[in-house]
Amino acid sequence: MSYNFKEIEKKWQDKWYAEGTFNAKNDFTMKKWYGLIEFPYPSGQGLHVGHPRSYTALDIIARKRRMQGYNVLFPIGFDAFGLPAENYAIKNHIHPKITTEKNINHFREQLKSIGFSFDWSREINTTDPEYYKWTQWIFIQLYKHGLAYKATMPINFCTGCKVGLANEEVVNGVCERCGSPVVQKEKSQWMLRITKYAQRLIDDLDDVDYLDKIKAQQKNWIGRSEGAEVTFKIADSNETLTVYTTRPDTLFGATYMVVAPEHPIIDKLADKITNIDEIKEYKHQASLKSDFERSELNKEKTGCEIKGIKAINPLTNEEIPIWISDYVLITYGTGAIMAVPGHDTRDHEFAKKFKLPIVQVIKPVDEAIECDIDKEAFTDVETGILMNSGFLNDLPVVEAKKKVIEFLEDKHIGKKQVNYKLRDWVFSRQRYWGEPIPMVYCEKCGWVPVPEEELPLKLPDVEDYEPGENGESPLARHAEWLNTTCPHCGGKAKRETDTMPQWAGSSWYYLRYMDPHNDKALASKEALKYWSPVDWYNGGMEHTTLHLLYSRFWHKFLYDIGVVPTKEPYQKRTSHGMILGSNGEKMSKSKGNVVNPDDIVNEFGADAFRVYEMFMGPFDQTAPWSMESIRGCAKFLDRVWNLQNLLVDGETYSPKFEKAMHRAIKKVSSDIEEMKFNTAVSTFMTLVNDFYKEKTINKAEFKTFLQLLNPFAPHITEELWQTVFGGKEMLAYMKWPTYDEEKTIADEITLPIQFNGKLKATIMISLDENEESVKEKVHQAVEDKLENKTIVKEIYVKNKIYNIVMK
RNA sequence: GCCGAUGUGGCGGAAUUGGUAGACGCACUGGACUCAAAAUCCAGCGGGAAACCAUGUGGGUUCGAGUCCCACCAUCGGUACCA
Numbered sequence: 001m002s003y004n005f006k007e008i009e010k011k012w013q014d015k016w017y018a019e020g021t022f023n024a025k026n027d028f029t030m031k032k033w034y035g036l037i038e039f040p041y042p043s044g045q046g047l048h049v050g051h052p053r054s055y056t057a058l059d060i061i062a063r064k065r066r067m068q069g070y071n072v073l074f075p076i077g078f079d080a081f082g083l084p085a086e087n088y089a090i091k092n093h094i095h096p097k098i099t100t101e102k103n104i105n106h107f108r109e110q111l112k113s114i115g116f117s118f119d120w121s122r123e124i125n126t127t128d129p130e131y132y133k134w135t136q137w138i139f140i141q142l143y144k145h146g147l148a149y150k151a152t153m154p155i156n157f158c159t160g161c162k163v164g165l166a167n168e169e170v171v172n173g174v175c176e177r178c179g180s181p182v183v184q185k186e187k188s189q190w191m192l193r194i195t196k197y198a199q200r201l202i203d204d205l206d207d208v209d210y211l212d213k214i215k216a217q218q219k220n221w222i223g224r225s226e227g228a229e230v231t232f233k234i235a236d237s238n239e240t241l242t243v244y245t246t247r248p249d250t251l252f253g254a255t256y257m258v259v260a261p262e263h264p265i266i267d268k269l270a271d272k273i274t275n276i277d278e279i280k281e282y283k284h285q286a287s288l289k290s291d292f293e294r295s296e297l298n299k300e301k302t303g304c305e306i307k308g309i310k311a312i313n314p315l316t317n318e319e320i321p322i323w324i325s326d327y328v329l330i331t332y333g334t335g336a337i338m339a340v341p342g343h344d345t346r347d348h349e350f351a352k353k354f355k356l357p358i359v360q361v362i363k364p365v366d367e368a369i370e371c372d373i374d375k376e377a378f379t380d381v382e383t384g385i386l387m388n389s390g391f392l393n394d395l396p397v398v399e400a401k402k403k404v405i406e407f408l409e410d411k412h413i414g415k416k417q418v419n420y421k422l423r424d425w426v427f428s429r430q431r432y433w434g435e436p437i438p439m440v441y442c443e444k445c446g447w448v449p450v451p452e453e454e455l456p457l458k459l460p461d462v463e464d465y466e467p468g469e470n471g472e473s474p475l476a477r478h479a480e481w482l483n484t485t486c487p488h489c490g491g492k493a494k495r496e497t498d499t500m501p502q503w504a505g506s507s508w509y510y511l512r513y514m515d516p517h518n519d520k521a522l523a524s525k526e527a528l529k530y531w532s533p534v535d536w537y538n539g540g541m542e543h544t545t546l547h548l549l550y551s552r553f554w555h556k557f558l559y560d561i562g563v564v565p566t567k568e569p570y571q572k573r574t575s576h577g578m579i580l581g582s583n584g585e586k587m588s589k590s591k592g593n594v595v596n597p598d599d600i601v602n603e604f605g606a607d608a609f610r611v612y613e614m615f616m617g618p619f620d621q622t623a624p625w626s627m628e629s630i631r632g633c634a635k636f637l638d639r640v641w642n643l644q645n646l647l648v649d650g651e652t653y654s655p656k657f658e659k660a661m662h663r664a665i666k667k668v669s670s671d672i673e674e675m676k677f678n679t680a681v682s683t684f685m686t687l688v689n690d691f692y693k694e695k696t697i698n699k700a701e702f703k704t705f706l707q708l709l710n711p712f713a714p715h716i717t718e719e720l721w722q723t724v725f726g727g728k729e730m731l732a733y734m735k736w737p738t739y740d741e742e743k744t745i746a747d748e749i750t751l752p753i754q755f756n757g758k759l760k761a762t763i764m765i766s767l768d769e770n771e772e773s774v775k776e777k778v779h780q781a782v783e784d785k786l787e788n789k790t791i792v793k794e795i796y797v798k799n800k801i802y803n804i805v806m807k
Numbered sequence: 808g809c810c811g812a813u814g815u816g817g818c819g820g821a822a823u824u825g826g827u828a829g830a831c832g833c834a835c836u837g838g839a840c841u842c843a844a845a846a847u848c849c850a851g852c853g854g855g856a857a858a859c860c861a862u863g864u865g866g867g868u869u870c871g872a873g874u875c876c877c878a879c880c881a882u883c884g885g886u887a888c889c890a
Contacts, residue, residue, distance in 0.1 A: 002846085213811055213885095220810060223889065245890060258890090301888080327888045337890045345808085346888055421889050541811095541884075578884095615832070617819060621812085622883080629819065632832050638847090679821070682831035689831090692848085752827040757871035758859095759827050795870050801826045805870050 005605030077124035126505030133456035157185035164471035223421025244333030249400035253361035434499030442486035607713035614677035650698025
């Protein structure tokens with residue numbers, strides 16, 4: 001018989017959320033636990049079945065922590081600024097504020113219908129002026145500390161819509177919406193100096209408990225490399241050309257140089273360049289290409305020799321040619337390289353194409369290794385030995401690097417240098433639906449921050465959100481907003497019309513949860529001290545390099561200026577796998593494989609939904625949705641409900657189930673900590689099967705079972721606890737069951753007997769039975785099979801296995 | 808190319824970390840209940856008549872390998888001319 005989940009789940013949800021059952025307590029003397037999930041973007045489509053995977057997982061941990069006596073903070077909010085709401089507004093002429101509010105209401109109902117133990121009294125919304133007041137405040141602090149600056153940067157510009165586009169809106173080099181080509185357009189933008197924190201963002205990963213793959217991906221993204229800067233003289237000139245290289249040891253093999261098209265040396269030496277028109281034409285062609293084209297259409301390298309000037313290799317003193325090519329990027333290193341075609345694949349390709357000399361300066365230490373420098377660059381560092389390199393000859397690569405850097409530093413023509421791939425964060429968006437950047441431009445005083453007492457600087461209510469011509473922000477059209485007075489001199493001034501990117505509000509939201517209604521500070525010192533850091537943060541891998549890195553950066557800055565008490569925001573970071581459609585493809589409207597959480601809750605109930613999401617597969621791996629499997633989980637809960645029909649009295653576990661109970665407590669407890677939810681669920685199922693097999697369960701067993709299952713299926717378990725046991729106190733706050741290690745160990749063991757590692761039989765032995773006795777039993781058991789065999793040796797691994805090696 | 812993962816029945820997946828491969832669930836088959844169906848309960852369920860064969864492929868280490876080592880293949884995610 002099925003239980004009435006609709007009625008039961010509603011009943012408990014109403015009680016929990018009306019009474020604030022799961023709200024964090026303001027008792028700062030208790031031990032605390034702060035669990036965080038990525039707050040959703042309230043899209044028009046409503047909740048995706050992917051959201052509850054992460055939410056259920058952390059909800060289970062949060063619920064377990066409450067039972068373990070922690071003061072738990074498990075908050076929820078909405079990351080509500082962003083493009084979809086704005087695009088929807090442009091299309092349908094409904095203010096983003098209205099759609100956002102509507103969507104949030106929908107999300108809130110959906111989230112409540114799944115029974116998450118969120119503290120709804122702390123709900124936040126990034127578009128609330130009382131919230132973004134502090135987002136703006138942080139920006140001003142960044143500006144005051146020299147970490148926010150204006151720079152002219154190329155942006156993606158759609159030639160059709162005449163708007164600036166975010167990178168995510170550029171698909172294969174064309175505009176996602178209209179399909180017109182996207183070009184790069186120079187625009188003055190606010191930038192945040194995240195690069196200043198690059199090294200600390202790497203180093204401090206040592207102090208946090210993130211999954212290794214998350215650490216690896218962040219390190220990769222920051223992209224630290226060690227090498228040297230080397231300065232080359234330009235022949236017959238006072239100019240020099242500085243390059244960055246990770247292989248200074250190959251300097252003797254540098255046979256030419258290459259500069260990026262945007263490199264300033266071309267303008268500086270324009271008079272000397274004999275083919276300046278050709279070079280200008282190359283520069284022009286390169287500027288027409290988008291970043292996308294420069295990287296995607298790179299099958300064939302292009303380039304052009306800069307005639308009339310030569311560089312001098314500081315070690316060989318030979319004059320070498322200088323080329324221009326767009327495979328060298330102005331944004332990395334010095335925008336110029338020394339080319340060592342013998343030992344760099346790209347330089348080799350370029351040298352081959354333009355018939356430039358290739359010199360070998362490294363050979364493999366093992367002569368047996370094939371190495372034909374004319375065919376292919378030899379790039380192996382581990383096995384390399386220097387040759388044709390004067391004072392570096394015969395040194396291994398690692399030694400040669402050290403020695404050459406010493407030499408360069410001694411002669412003041414180079415130095416050790418560390419570089420990062422990480423670039424500063426482009427913080428401006430020419431969009432309406434975002435936090436206004438609280439800056440004012442005054443002809444006399446330059447950029448001046450809005451005084452802090454005037455925050456929040458509210459986003460004005462406008463009717464037209466269309467981006468302006470040439471990629472101007474829609475706010476630029478609103479004179480009333482635009483024109484203001486300079487907070488510094490009182491003269492006429494104009495406001496910044498760009499808004500902040502989607503990432504701004506989410507970079508510090510976990511701090512606001514600690515004290516969400518504070519109007520004096522982003523949170524009180526006491527709350528920050530008590531709740532920091534977030535103990536466990538779960539989210540998607542797709543946020544590893546942007547959101548996670550950005551918020552670590554902001555947090556470190558806030559730490560530096562004494563606002564927050566910890567160096568890192570999140571002590572532990574884990575990630576969940578994506579949920580795919582039943583056909584194994586990503587869920588999308590066009591593929592028609594989208595599953596709506598509301599339908600699942602209606603048909604199977606919230607508890608079944610939660611149990612299924614945890615049971616479907618390993619938590620950190622992608623998993624396809626299956627309607628059949630969720631039915632199995634609903635059936636399991638029916639069986640749990642009907643256990644009450646088998647119930648007998650009993651103050652303690654019956655001998656029949658004692659071991660099973662202790663083992664289940666142990667297994668479920670550790671599985672939750674390790675996020676092995678799928679095997680925890682199978683433990684529950686096995687246990688239920690055992691109760692059915694024996695057609696009995698006593699009260700002690702049932703009580704423990706309900707407690708263990710409560711974090712996974714909170715509604716049905718509370719209901720059974722109340723109706724069957726007459727429990728007054730809520731299960732959710734009862735002490736988490738404990739187990740006795742000794743009682744998890746079996747005293748009888750099935751011992752496998754192998755012949756040459758292959759299973760032949762099993763026997764029962766008692767735990768730690770002496771070897772003589774085991775041997776006797778084994779031989780008795782396989783006597784007949786031993787005829788005509790010569791035993792070579794016998795291996796007994798205590799309580800594990802008995803293997804007979806024979807001929 | 809580089810970085811990270813993954814590969815086990817018809818399907819989703821287990822496997823105490825080197826010790827009985829296939830727990831648990833789905834699907835399927837049979838039985839009970841029912842006038843009947845659904846639901847429920849019980850039983851079976853990798854292949855093979857068996858010896859045996861089976862954890863992407865080929866080697867290796869070991870008394871013993873899904874698990875460790877070497878060389879590959881395939882799929883997915885991230886990143887990409889980063890010098």
